Amino acid sequence: xxxxxxxxxxxxxxxxxxxxxxxxxxxxxxxxxxxxxxxxxxxxxxxxxxxxxxxxxxxxxxxxxxxxxxxxxxxxxxxxxxxxxxxxxxxxxxxxxxxxxxxxxxxxxxxxxxxxxxxxxxxxxxxxxxxxxxxxxxxxxxxxxxxxxxxxxxxxxxxxxxxxxxxxxxxxxxxxxxxxxxxxxxxxxxxxxxxxxxxxxxxxxxxxxxxxxxxxxxxxxxx
Amino acid sequence: xxxxxxxxxxxxxxxxxxxxxxxxxxxxxxxxxxxxxxxxxxxxxxxxxxxxxxxxxxxxxxxxxxxxxxxxxxxxxxxxxxxxxxxxxxxxxxxxxxxxxxxxxxxxxxxxxxxxxxxxxxxxxxxxxxxxxxxxxxxxxxxxxxxxxxxxxxxxxxxxxxxxxxxxxxxxxxxxxxxxxxxxxxxxxxxxxxxxxxxxxxxxxxxxxxxxxxxxxxxxxxxxxxxxxxxxxxxxxxxxxxxxxxxxxxxxxxxx
Numbered sequence: 001x002x003x004x005x006x007x008x009x010x011x012x013x014x015x016x017x018x019x020x021x022x023x024x025x026x027x028x029x030x031x032x033x034x035x036x037x038x039x040x041x042x043x044x045x046x047x048x049x050x051x052x053x054x055x056x057x058x059x060x061x062x063x064x065x066x067x068x069x070x071x072x073x074x075x076x077x078x079x080x081x082x083x084x085x086x087x088x089x090x091x092x093x094x095x096x097x098x099x100x101x102x103x104x105x106x107x108x109x110x111x112x113x114x115x116x117x118x119x120x121x122x123x124x125x126x127x128x129x130x131x132x133x134x135x136x137x138x139x140x141x142x143x144x145x146x147x148x149x150x151x152x153x154x155x156x157x158x159x160x161x162x163x164x165x166x167x168x169x170x171x172x173x174x175x176x177x178x179x180x181x182x183x184x185x186x187x188x189x190x191x192x193x194x195x196x197x198x199x200x201x202x203x204x205x206x207x208x209x210x211x212x213x214x215x216x217x218x219x220x221x222x223x
Numbered sequence: 224x225x226x227x228x229x230x231x232x233x234x235x236x237x238x239x240x241x242x243x244x245x246x247x248x249x250x251x252x253x254x255x256x257x258x259x260x261x262x263x264x265x266x267x268x269x270x271x272x273x274x275x276x277x278x279x280x281x282x283x284x285x286x287x288x289x290x291x292x293x294x295x296x297x298x299x300x301x302x303x304x305x306x307x308x309x310x311x312x313x314x315x316x317x318x319x320x321x322x323x324x325x326x327x328x329x330x331x332x333x334x335x336x337x338x339x340x341x342x343x344x345x346x347x348x349x350x351x352x353x354x355x356x357x358x359x360x361x362x363x364x365x366x367x368x369x370x371x372x373x374x375x376x377x378x379x380x381x382x383x384x385x386x387x388x389x390x391x392x393x394x395x396x397x398x399x400x401x402x403x404x405x406x407x408x409x410x411x412x413x414x415x416x417x418x419x420x421x422x423x424x425x426x427x428x429x430x431x432x433x434x435x436x437x438x439x440x441x442x443x444x445x446x447x448x449x450x451x452x453x454x455x456x457x458x459x460x461x462x463x464x465x466x467x468x469x470x471x472x473x474x475x476x477x478x479x
Contacts, residue, residue, distance in 0.1 A: 073310050151383065157387075
């Protein structure tokens with residue numbers, strides 16, 4: 001994933017720059033019945049070694065308010081729309097960094113003959129203080145670029161009007177909630193997204209932040 | 224707690240809590256994490272919002288009485304595990320708000336609790352229950368403070384509707400208040416002696432009504448959905464309002 005994404009390039013160790021350590025985190029993901037789903041390995045940066053103002057400035061990423069999400073459910077139920085959910089794989093790796101950040105080469109993946117070199121990051125890594133922010137910037141650019149309008153009163157809500165139809169996206173870090181009056185447009189949006197980002201299509205929304213969602217004709221139930 | 228007996232309401236109607244009630248302190252960490260879990264649950268269960276938010280005021284000083292009350296909420300949830308909010312197709316998509324307040328409910332500082340909720344024709348989708356940050360000196364004043372909070376939320380929700388191109392006509396959002404004095408005051412500046420100290424909120428409410436953004440309307444206490452967020456209720460009343468706000472069991476076929 002990291003290679004596919006062109007996350008970094010190897011460069012000579014810069015003389016007076018902060019080079020940050022990285023480490024591997026291994027996790028076993030379980031299914032609901034405690035059987036093993038998959039083994040995850042994630043490379044993280046020791047973000048605590050970053051210096052404010054030098055290595056990072058803005059760190060926050062926005063999440064949708066619960067009110068807005070329920071608001072969308074209320075509207076969707078009324079209009080008999082379906083709500084779909086998309087999940088971006090390793091979302092933070094998509095973030096484009098504004099700052100110049102160097103990290104050590106990860107253990108086990110040190111390039112032979114180039115042991116002294118360090119990695120200059122182009123994309124964000126997990127653990128970087130500004131990773132959420134960089135991701136939000138990236139998806140924001142993409143959505144605005146594809147003709148969506150950002151709601152002024154809720155920065156995670158995007159709306160696009162095509163003829164008489166309407167397409168609504170709500171962002172929750174790496175989860176996207178998609179709904180709209182025209183199912184063809186929803187499907188089209190999903191396809192376009194998948195070409196740009198590595199995504200999982202979770203289909204009709206059924207579980208979100210621990211909430212169970214049941215969608216029926218003209219009715220949405222959350223619990 | 225697995226074998227506990229379910230209760231019909233999350234809070235006993237007679238219960239009043241204060242900081243130093245003479246009973247022994249309990250483990251703060253346990254209490255906090257329990258209340259934290261319950262607060263998360265209020266995202267889909269507005270019916271426990273009031274009881275939970277009352278108890279969350281004692282995070283720093285939990286006693287046995289508070290713990291017992293928290294366990295009562297758990298017992299209530301046990302009986303209503305399958306409950307949630309059901310959004311349905313409704314006649315027209317119109318924002319309607321309810322605002323209510325109790326009267327000096329917090330014994331420790333004599334402040335009142337504001338509650339409001341909003342629906343778009345069917346179930347409510349936005350709700351809040353919060354202790355007011357100033358001491359109200361009259362029932363009209365606390366209703367006023369509650370109404371102001373509701374109006375703020377209404378203005379934000381109007382913007383959301385507009386951003387989604389969903390507002391039908393430029394119509395004032397109606398907010399139901401069950402205090403005639405508060406409504407009368409928001410229209411015209413009488414009773415000066417009793418209102419001279421709550422100027423900013425008063426002028427704000429007058430202004431938004433004059434601009435036609437929001438309209439405070441009177442509703443009888445029995446139609447006041449926000450009652451659920453300001454005081455503990457009797458079983459019948461609680462169940463009635465719970466159904467009116469759109470909280471019901473996932474399996475039930477009845478209209479909410």
